Amino acid sequence: MPQQEQASLWSDTTIKTLDVRSGTVPPGGVLSETGLAANMLLLAGGGQGGLVINGEACHVQASFACHAVKGSSFALTAGSDNIHYTVISYKAIPVAGAAHVLFPQRNHPLRTSFVHHPALPAELHMAADRIASKWGRGEGLERFHANALLQSMLYELIMEHERGRGGAEPDMVDVVAAYIAGHYRQDLELKELATLAGCGARQLQRRFKQEMLVGPMEYVIRLRMESAERMLRYTDAPIGEIAERTGYRDMYYFSRAFKKYYGVPPQLYRRTAASGPGTVAASSELPDPRLASPRESLQSPVISHLRGEYSVTATPQRIAVLDVQYADHLLALGMSPAGSVGFGSRALNFPPYFRERLKATEMLGTYEYPDLEAVERLRPDLIICTEVHDLHYERLSRTAPTIMFKRNESWQTILSLFGELTGKQAEAERMIADYLRRTALLSAELAPVLSGRSVALIRPRESVVRIHTAAHRTGAVLYRDLGLPAPLFVADTSDTAYHISVDRLPAVHANYYFLLSNERMQDGSSMTEQSVRGILDADQRQRIYAVDAATWIGCYGPTGINCIVDQVARALLA
Structure with missing residues (x-):
């Protein structure tokens, strides 16, 4: 078919959703249909099983998508675990004035049945959840939006499938x-x-x-x-x-x-x-030298940071930090910041695990909303901030020399830099070595306990659940430092987290869940968190451990990180 005609074929086509339904195939159960009345998109996740489509059988595991054309027959059989699915029925129709015979070529994607393992399964499930939500609200603009979302999903699946045809999927x-x-x-x-x-x-x-x-x-x-x-x-x-x-x-x-x-x-x-010598440096994560690094000049150490360089001519005595993690780093090295931001909205405070050690520290607002006037009144001789405070950098630097680090920089890198700033390099290296030794021991101890099992890190947020990957800093502690096996649902680490609806949480299919709870900050758990607990508690094969989100997400200094390791050990070795 000429390229011009093929392009016209797509531009003259519209997608109309006919039905959206979700459910679960129990172990050994079968979901099947013969002689489909319309095209169907089957999105599934969770356990493994077998899929037969138009007489051709294949093994499916983790998340997959099956596109079946009108008239097809299929049967999905679950293995030893539940398979959670969403079925979307649709038809592709020509717009007014277009050709009456749509898609005459036999191999056109919308006239082809195929099975595909998507590159980003969590994102696929998120899109399916949005379509189901829009569809469930009835006629009108919401269903119009559902059609648009489905068309976008079909495009992504077709493009991925055609790129991977003839070989193993890159993802x-x-x-x-x-x-x-x-x-x-x-x-x-x-x-x-x-x-x-x-x-x-x-x-x-x-x-x-x-x-x-x-x-x-x-x-x-x-x-x-x-x-x-x-x-x-x-x-x-x-x-x-x-x-x-x-x-x-x-x-x-x-x-x-x-x-x-x-x-x-x-x-x-x-x-x-x-x-x-140098054993710590060989094992530690290497930082990006463009972001934060110490280097020796002829006179004194020089700290490279996001906005330039800082020459350490003398140990600063009055340091203001605009991220709680930096207060943690200073305390670990035996110093207290003169001022620090805190947590909370109505009443500001410091994290409970080092609150008592910050009694003489002035409160400087919150990380998102620092109190710049309080910083100026403090008269510090050094300010440490992150790229989030870039808007305030000029004002801060007029108050005192200001160092800006990337907030997601490795805590080990930051601790080494703080060692350079304070003249306590040996103490910083010892703490990093102790952490590496400790996590190596714990990783070996956890290995037989977690054999064949996976661990998920989740956080209920409003009406969705955020599932963190190894690219997230706390996820890196669990999955990289401690070697905990991540569920296949979050195998892709191109992003720090994925979002799914609460009812699709079982598709993550983990054995252990660390639930990042906001209960302390909210004086009670949210409705979403309660729903998550109800779903997970219903499966006796799963265990859920609620942990404080403020500690696990907001505090990335050595004390906070070791608190996380402590809680993992207590939970999984109990």
Whole structure:
């Protein structure tokens, strides 16, 4: 078909939603229909199962989308877990004056049935929730909007499906990598991983190596070796125990594998790491040098930050901080800020876990709304802020030298910089080393407890639930530092969080939930939080741990981070 005619075919087409319904297929249950009266889009998530569409069978796992054309038949069978679904029936019709015969070509996407694993499944479910909400409000502008949302969703699915046709979906590399991260201590086979990706072993091998630069089984070995290296460096665990906790039943095979990977046997590596300098720097997250970094000049240390450089000619004595996390950093190094922002709206306060240590600290408003006049009255000799305060930077810098850090910078990087500022580099390095040692030990202790299970970090927000990924700072503590397995639903880490409706929360399919609660700030839990608790408490296989959102989200200093680690240990090792 000529390109001009094909373009006209799309522009003369409109999408009309006919019906939207949601439900759950229980373990062993079947959702089926024969002779569809209209095109159908089936969006599902949760457990695994089998899908037969027009006589062709395929295995489905995690989240997937199935597009079936009018007249098709399908059957979705759930495996050992619930599968939560949304079915949208629609028809594509020509606009007035367009050709009467729509989509004559046989391979046109809207006349083709296909199964697709989307790149961002959480976003797909969010879109489906919006369509269902708009549709449920009845006729009028809301249903008009539902049609527009469906058309956009169909476009995204068709584009993704056509880009990935003929090979494994690029996004499935993230899913497989996330699965490996949570299960590398177990026996894994390439065939099993390929089934998860919905493709052949060779296709997965090629695609995974293209994106990760190593094959999937080599990636398993990398994670095992990195875990073993942390335990050797920061724990006194016997070699045999380390081998077992990293997936090797034979200590001698583990020793050979470790020597092949690192060039020296485990015992020698442990002795070298214990006596060699710079061990913390080798293991810490490397910051972006454009954002925040210390460097030595001939006279004094120089701190590079978002708005320039600050030369540390003398240790500042009266420091004003416009983010609570920076108060935490100073306290950890044995200093109290002269002034700090706090939490709250009606009555401002400091976090409970170091409130008593800030009795002599002046309140400077909140992070979002700093009291600039109070900062000026304080007469500090240094101000530390974030990029959120960029609008106030000129006024702040007229009051005192002002350093601006990226708020989401690693706490370890910031602590190192504060060590430079205060002349306490050794104390900062020791605290980072202690944290790495502690999380390495706890990660090894949690591994057998969480074998085959996943942990989700969620926060009820108004009428939706925010699900945090490993890209979020608290998510990084759980998923990177402690090695907790993330649910496949949030395997993609291109964003720090996804939003879904409360009733679709079971599709996350985690075994443990840390629920970020605002109860302390609101004098009671919200209706959304109560609904979330009701849904999760209904499944006896799931456990929910409510934690204070102000601590877990707002406080990223060493004290706050270690409080999070404490609560994770108490919850999962109880």
